[in-house]
Amino acid sequence: MSRAGSRYPGRLVGLVVVLAVLAGVLYVGDWAVLRVRVSRGTAYGVVQVNQFLATPLKGNKVEYDLMGTVPMTCSHSIFPQRGNPTCWWLERHTSQWE
16 A cells, blocks of 8 residues: 555656646747748737726725727737737737726
8 A cells, every 4th residue: 555655746746747848848839830920920910908997996996997999919829929918818808907
């Protein structure tokens, strides 16, 4: 029983290392594909985003004001790259709160 119990921490560490390596390979591949898209001019898109301002009021109330709709640049990639959010995420989250 003690031998079987001592294998689990080693397997867990191995699994974490394998997942970290796979995530790193996926990120590098995503970056490489984005570099190819940049050279072709298809790496970035634009999504219209509604910006709201949350203003605290008396009595623990909050007033929400629409500041306007602004175009935001996004990258056609799996992960956020070069300081831009991904288009697949930004298209699903078109409201920003300040």
